[in-house]
Every structure is written in structure tokens, then in C-alpha cells.
Amino acid sequence: AAALAELQAEANCSVCLDYLRDPVTIECGHNFCRSCIEQSWEDQQDRFPCPVCCHPSQKWHLRRNTQLGNIGEVAKLLHITRSKKKKEEETRLCEKHNQVLTHFCEEDLEVLCLLCTQVPGHQDHHVRSLEEAASHHRKRLMSYMEPLKKQVADIQKLVTTQEREPLELKEKMEKQRQKLLSEFEHLNEFLDREQEATFSRLANEEKHIQQKLHANITAFSEYISTLNNLLKEVAGKSVMSEVKLLTDIESICDRCESLKTPLSIPSSLPLQYSALQKIIQKFKEDVTLDTE
Template identity: 60%
Template sequence: MEVSAVLAAVQAEIHCPVCLDVLTDPVTIPCGHNFCRSCIQQAWKDLLDSFPCPVCRHPQQERHFSPNPQLARMIDLAKLLHSSGERGQQEKALCERHSQAPSLFCEDDLVLMCGRCATDHQGHLVRPVEEAASHHRQRLSRYREVLKKQVADVQNLVTTQDRRLAELREQAGQRRWKLTSEFEHLNQFVEREQEA
């Protein structure tokens, strides 16, 4: 898959469906959809007893969402790849200090640099740009697969909980009917006893 295709696929995953911008402080709600923390808080601000997902409308009983640090890291990496892709499409950017093309990437500081700037990053993990790009593409791909699995797991959990809730409602209805029936029988018995 070409870098542009990978970037396009990742870009589709990292945008908030409410504000349509890149997710900031991403959170995941039980149905598996991701939102900016501030967007989901705003969407649920005036609601009291049911909190539907803005995408699938699946209702929730609580204002529950979980921080998603893996997605936040994936967004950072996507931004990095996107900016390095843009730089590659433009004229080759040169190091401001040494007027050389950047050929290395510092993993600790997340910056591109020329060979001469590498001395400023001693003790850091520094890789050739191509190797770093390949490494981060693989990480993004793994994060994406992990996120897909998490979404599937959450959807399965929601389905299981919905099924269990339906079963509990049915059991409650049966018990209510049984208690009502027993109460009526007891009432009839008491009335017969009083008449006798």
C-alpha cells in the first residue's frame, strides 16, 4: 500500500464525527465510537437519563467514556507522517543550521534532522528517515488493528448486555405476572375465609 493510501486510511480514522476535526483528547464510548472529550461532553451536556451516541444513536444509561491513549498516540504519529509526506511533496526542506537535506529522525524528540545535527541528539534513538517512516507505518497499522479489535469487543459487549437486559425484563415480567396471580389467589382465599 502506498504511503498516500495509508495516510488517507489513517486520516479517516482520526477525525471526530462531531466537529470533523482531528480528534483532541480522544475518548471512546461503549458502542465503540471515538470523539474529542469536549465534543462528547458538549453533546451530552443537557441530557439527563439517556445518552445516545452521536453516530449510531445507541443509548447509554450513564455518561461513560474512556480515554483512548493508543488513539492519541496514533494521531500524533499520523500527524508526523502527514507532515513528512507534505515535506516530501514540496521542495526538499533543508536544515536551517547546515543547509543539508534531513536524512535522520530522532524518535525521542520526534524531529527530522541532517547528519550534522545528530550530534545534538546523542543518547537518543536516531534512525534513517526511511527506516523511521517504515517503523511508524507498522506501528500505525498495529494500532489500527488493536482499535478495530477493541471496537469489535465493545460492540460484542453491548450486544451481550442488550440481550441480557431483554432477558431480565422478560424474567421481571414473568415474576410480576406470577406474583399478581398469587396475590389474587390469596385475596380470593381470604375473602372465602371471611365469608365462612
């Protein structure tokens, strides 16, 4: 009996829990009904997990297993034969009356013989024949199979969905990384342009200040030359005779008194630039908060 039960278990499909029909083998070595595994994989595109061990198959590759199908038919036949034999063996007798058990009490869920149905304990109970009761409860048990199969299928779909989530998460993270990479590339391009523009302004200011300094030096050089000529003239005038000294004295005195020193142009340093402050200024907004 144990060996037959083990054989039946091996000949069953893990999806429909029934004997294998047109069995096929997938990459991991597990076997299923062709229709069951095709239905299990119908929503998959690139990964096909095993319903038993969740091992992913790389492609839709089903190998027909004719020998296993034949073994399943043998197990099914053995099961039917043993069921008939077991039914014959289970024709037990009532322990109280030593009569064949022929009825079933639905209230007490107890197998009875004809005499048991006539005792006071079962007279008012719902009692029916053994065959009728077995048929009723067999249908009741069969009604559980579809919901259980549906739960298995639903959980399997949930497992398949969960297996896809890491791949989808990786794809989302890669898209986000590419987006951030693009944003930083644009930011670097902006910084390069700002650096070039800032250095260009610094160069122009340096050139402008250099021109001012050269002009300032030229003006002082010309003023020194004027001073030297006037000094020479004054020195020569001061040693002349009275008549020559006083002749045209007003002109030379006016020139000495009207001398104006050229203005000194300050050699100021260029304006200091802060690239960070300039960037921050572009994104700065004045916000007035509600006091409440």
C-alpha cells in the first residue's frame, strides 16, 4: 500500500494534483501535464519558473515523457484495482449487532447496520444508505478540489510576480541612474561654460587695468619732462641780471604756479568672483513665510 501510494504521488501533476496527462519534462527535471505547464507559463515572456522548485527555464522547452505517461496509466489502473479490493475488504460488520454496515447517520457521522437505525439513538436522525451517503460526501470532497487548485495557481502567479520584481526594480534603478548621469553631465557643461566666461571677464578686466596703468605712467613721464624743462628755465632765469630776470617774469611765474600734478590712477585688483555663489544666485528665490 505504501509503495502504491508513493507511485501514485510520483505519477501526479503538481499543478492539477491529478494523474499526469500527456506529461512533459522541463529543464529542472520536474514533470507536469502539458496543458498545466502551458497554462502556468502563458503570461511569462522571458523567464519560465518551475511551479515546484521555482528554477527558471531560459526558454519555452518542453520534452515529452511518454514512459512516465505509461507509468501513470499503470498507477491509475492499480489504484482502481486496489480500490475495488479495498471496498470488498471494508465490508465490515457492526460491533454491536454483528450485521453488515449498510447505513450512515448524518447527525452523528456514524456508519450503522440496519438494527442500529432502529434503536432510539438514531430513530429521529437523518439516516441514509451507505452508497447515497458516500456519493454525497464524495461530491462534497470533490467540491474542495477546484478552490484548492485555484489557490495553488493564484499563489504560483504571486510567486512568479514576486520573482519579476527584482528585475523590474533593477531596470527602474538603471533608468534613474541614467537620468541622474544626464543631469550631472548638463551641470558639468554649465560649469565649464561659466568657468570659461568668468576667466574671459577676468582677462578683459586685467587688460583694461593694464591699459590704465600704462596711460598713467605715460602721463607722469610727460609731467616729469615738463617739470625738468621748467626747472631748467627757472634756474637759468634766477642767475640773470635784474633787467633780464624781470623781463617776462609773469609768464614763468604763472607757469610755475599753474602746474597740476596728473591724477594717480589706482591699480585696483579685479573684482573677486565666486563660481559657487554665482550658481546659487541662479537658483535663489526670495520667500516670505506665513507667520502662522
